[in-house]
Amino acid sequence: MTNHWRNALQKTLKDDQYSTSVSELYRHSHDESDHTPVEPEIVCFPESTEDVLAIMKIAREASVPVTPFGSGSGLEGQSIPTMHGISLNFERMNQVVKFSPEDLLVTVQPGITRLQLNSIINRHGLQFPIDPGADATIGGMTATNASGTTAVRYGVMRDQIVDLEIVLADGTLLHTGTKAKKSSSGYHLTGLFTGSEGTLGIITEITLKLHGIPEHTIAASCTFETPHQCAEAAHMILLSGIPVQRMEFVDAYSIAKVNDYGNYGLPEKHSLFFEFAGMKSAAEEEAALAQELLTDMNCENWRIAADSEERASIWKARHEMAYAYRHQAGMTITGGDVCVPISKLPELIDYARELISDSGLQGGVLGHIGDGNFHTSIAYDAKDPKQQLAAETINEKLAYRAIELEGTCTGEHGVGLGKIKYQEAEHGAAVAIMKNMKQMLDPTNLLNPGKIFA
Amino acid sequence: MTNHWRNALQKTLKDDQYSTSVSELYRHSHDESDHTPVEPEIVCFPESTEDVLAIMKIAREASVPVTPFGSGSGLEGQSIPTMHGISLNFERMNQVVKFSPEDLLVTVQPGITRLQLNSIINRHGLQFPIDPGADATIGGMTATNASGTTAVRYGVMRDQIVDLEIVLADGTLLHTGTKAKKSSSGYHLTGLFTGSEGTLGIITEITLKLHGIPEHTIAASCTFETPHQCAEAAHMILLSGIPVQRMEFVDAYSIAKVNDYGNYGLPEKHSLFFEFAGMKSAAEEEAALAQELLTDMNCENWRIAADSEERASIWKARHEMAYAYRHQAGMTITGGDVCVPISKLPELIDYARELISDSGLQGGVLGHIGDGNFHTSIAYDAKDPKQQLAAETINEKLAYRAIELEGTCTGEHGVGLGKIKYQEAEHGAAVAIMKNMKQMLDPTNLLNPGKIFA
Incomplete structure (x- = not known):
């Protein structure tokens, strides 16, 4: 058989x-x-x-x-x-199907990675800005509704997609949208299949909105005495209306880890990293205003990257933090991905640091603070069941607290296997509707079974 | 019974x-x-x-x-x-349930109108910018996925919503999201119910993202000899990356109508209206760059509004255009709402003007050119079946041409009754999925029957 x-x-x-x-x-x-x-x-x-x-x-x-x-x-x-x-x-379905710079659109196969895509479109002055750190495929990023450091400016994957080609379990081939920038026609299937993690249909083509590359970009960083102060400062920058392109938080513990890993020489304090981008005078005005506001809040070590090399180095360091944790011999890493309304962040970050300290494990807190989204990276010895349980407990407590604070158990990583247990607490009555949709589109559970729902 | x-x-x-x-x-x-x-x-x-x-x-x-x-x-x-x-x-369910300026969020009942909402939040330096012209309710705007003049900058209704409270046909009460700014948890029901026109469930609460009021706003306008030139100029402004806050096209015919209606004294030529907004120096730099680019394309009558009164007058005129058409004694108005990839706009606007001219009816072309979305306003005598047929034929031909050009039959008005006939042509195999969703959520067809599907 x-x-x-x-x-x-x-x-x-x-x-x-x-x-x-x-x-x-x-x-x-x-x-x-x-x-x-x-x-x-x-x-x-x-x-x-x-x-x-x-x-x-x-x-x-x-x-x-x-x-x-x-x-x-x-x-x-x-x-x-x-x-x-x-x-x-999907690694062989990695082609650009149609590039329409005149429409700020590109249609791609799911296996193309974001860096492959950018290498093709950047020379036309266009970019696909969503940046989850890893060089993920566009298909994978669509399936998980990924986002990352630039979501504070450009939104998440779902915001970039005007059309998907989908193969359903029953063999139907369909398009969820059109190539128009906006539409009020029919139900919004594009948003539904985005983030459905391959459980409702298989994505075979994605049409993305593109963005111009800003004329001028400024990277800057500063430090504070406590994570709480970092969160308050980020909150204040958001309220000021400065349209930051990136705004990232990294705690002192994670800075030390990445310094060890890549010899970056960053000040080993709780830090905020910024990017301001746009027309030259606008970016400069925004950076100056941010500096003024942050100085009023007693930030230290304010630094503007001297050149594009230093700027690249800052973001390389930020991206490598996830990997720095993974490169500890004998240790396994588990990570949280909570996202809450921005005013709840200081409280939740304090709680995360407290949970890590109390556990006796080593771990960092870092993330996309401008969206209210942050990650934990907890190192544990997988051969020690007590350590594993302690690590899991941190993320579990944090996820439930995020849901209590009207937030979500996953800001950008998706549900997959690890966040199934929070679906009832987070979505309540809506879970039954979601399960009915799965049942309707995939009655015999062929498509990525065991994900999102138990 | x-x-x-x-x-x-x-x-x-x-x-x-x-x-x-x-x-x-x-x-x-x-x-x-x-x-x-x-x-x-x-x-x-x-x-x-x-x-x-x-x-x-x-x-x-x-x-x-x-x-x-x-x-x-x-x-x-x-x-x-x-x-x-x-x-x-819903006029008695018009309250703000929770205003969280610190989170840039507000939860409202569906019956509140956008002007009522703004009158409450503006004093906190915040705005809800989606502006379809009419003082529509937030519930209605959510149900139709409305947008309007500011979509080019802020996106459409669907982009503003983090959570909906929904009453289903079977009496289930559910929330589609959380109060977090982004999430990858569960299927995206928020996007599905937005734009579903009351056919899948009844919206009883909406949580919206808010935006800061820009420090400085500049309104400007210019004219061209042909609609085609206007569309080409708008396309070029978009490609330049200038983040316009509004960019509207109004043909000469419609300008004449609104001058008659409100005595605005606008130059009776094919016109573009702009708004630039942000920090003062940025807005000024953007306006200056736009002027330079438009002058290179031989625009005429470039004018920056002298003060906030003139600025308000420009947008009042723009909004009144829809009503100016309606105030012709004995005449009925029918309107199209096509949206296509921006490079297809010059062609489609030419086609619309040609259809109107050939019909012998009077009508204008105007719209949100920065999104590739425009409207026709065709006046006909409802007592004359020939005129009515001619008016309908214009919009029908235009909708099918828009779909051929990979666009949509409705950019922002929704399907309702008038766009049902285009659903198969636009969505193909996806229509069956949409009908199954309707069947699943409303098996006895209680919720706004007869809309979206025949």
Whole structure:
């Protein structure tokens, strides 16, 4: 029986379009999180929407689960094929289908990464600014509604998408939108499939809004004595109306970690990192006003990056913080991803630091403070069940507190496996509606089963 | 049988919370469009979510349709109770439930209008910028995913909403989101109910993002010889990256109409109207750069409003254009609402002017050119079937051409009654999914029946 669908796949695809090699099964068993790896039975490499339709047909007829795989940079296990079956790797569907600089639009296949995309469009003065840190695929970023450091200015993935091409479980191929910048026609399926983590349909094409590259960019940083002061300062910058392009918080512990990792020489204090961008005089005026406001709040170590090299170095350091934690021999990392109304941030960051201190574990707090979103990075020894429980407890308490504060258990990483347990607390009666939608679109639970819902 | 549910309503509500008076039935039979009026059997005025739940229970048990009503300023007949039953007027649910200036958030009941809301929040330096022209209710604007002149800067209604409270047909009360600025948790029900025109559930509370009032605002205008040149100029301004706050096109015909109506003394040529806003130096730099670019394209009559009074007068004129057309004795107005990728605009505007000229009718073309969205306003004598057919044919041809150009039949007015016929052409296979969602959430078709789908 099992051989039957594998044989069908092997007949349908070219020889190099599938693999059951040990190394490929391993590569597709995990992402960057600490969720338990599970291997697929086979990895397929579609090269077109037609390939996806053909694979889906075989999967449907044999009731075999299909789990999409982008770059494997997810943080909640979304691409782990929990119920085995087929891992659908999009690395060969990485083309620009249509680039329309005159419309500030680009249509891409899901396997293109954000850096690949930017390398093509930047020379036209355009950018795709969403930046989750990792060089994730656009498909993966769409599936998880990713965001990152620039969301404070440009919004999240969902805000960038005007149209998706989707393959449904029943083989229907559909478009969720048009190429118009806005529309009030029909139900908003684009927003629904975005962030659905491959559980409602398989994304085979994405049309994104593009943005001009600002004429001038200024990076700056400063430090405060406490995380609480950082959060209050960020809150005040937001209220001032300065349209920051990035505004990031990193606690002293995480700064020390990244200094060790990359020799950055940053002041080892609780820090805010800023980017101001726009026309030259506007960016300069914004930076000057921010400095004035932050100085009034007793910031220290205010520094404007001297040149584009130093600016790049600041953001490289910020992005490497996630990796700095991961490079501790013998330690596993678990991370939280809470997001709350901005006025609740000082309280929640204090609570996070308190939980980490009380646990006896080592960990940092850092994140996209301009959105009210921050992460914990907690290091634990996976061979020590007590440490593992302590690490999990920190994130659990933090998630429930975020929900109490009218926030969310996941600002940008998605639900995947790790945030399933908070869905009832966060969404209440809406969970039943979500489950009904899953049931309606995927009645036999073929599409990334085991994610979002238990 | 009929008396039974009416009696139940009358027992449940206070005496002044329902009406069957001739004037109320008439008021709730139409909106500002030319769609055929239909009267409800009764108008109810809920004062709380509990009232809505109670009314819905009675409606469900008696299988009576429920059609929400905001301010009656809709343009596609969404609030017309096509199948009679109950008109649910939200004018008494017009309170601010919670204003959190520190979080740049406000939670409101659906019956509050955008001007009522702004009068409360403006004094805190905050604004709710979405501006469809009419003083619509926030509930109505949410239900139709309205936008208007500021969408080019702030996005559409859907972009402003973090949470909705919804009463479903089966009596379930749910929240679609949280108060966090962003989230990747669960399916995006907020986006789905926004723009669903009361067909999937009844909106009883809306939480909106707020924006700071810019420090400085500059209004400007200029004229060109042809609509085509206006569209090309708008396209070029967008590509330049100047973050205009408003950018509107009005053809010469419509300028003449509004001059007649309000004595504005505007140059009777094809015109662009701009607003630049932000910190003072930034707004001035943007206006100067725009002037330079537009002058290179041979614009005429460049004028910056001398003071806030002249600025207000410009936007008052722009908003009154819709009404200027309506105030022609004996004439009915029908309007299109197409939206296409910005590079297709010059072609589509030319096509619209050509269709109007060929028809022998009088009509204007005007709209939110920065979004690729524009409207036609065609005057016809409703007593003359030939004229009516000619007017409808213009909008029909325009809508189909917009869809061919990868755009939408409705940029911001919604589907309602008038755009049903384009749903298959625009959405294809997705229409079946939308119908399934309607069937799932409202199996007995109680909620605003006859809208969006035939």
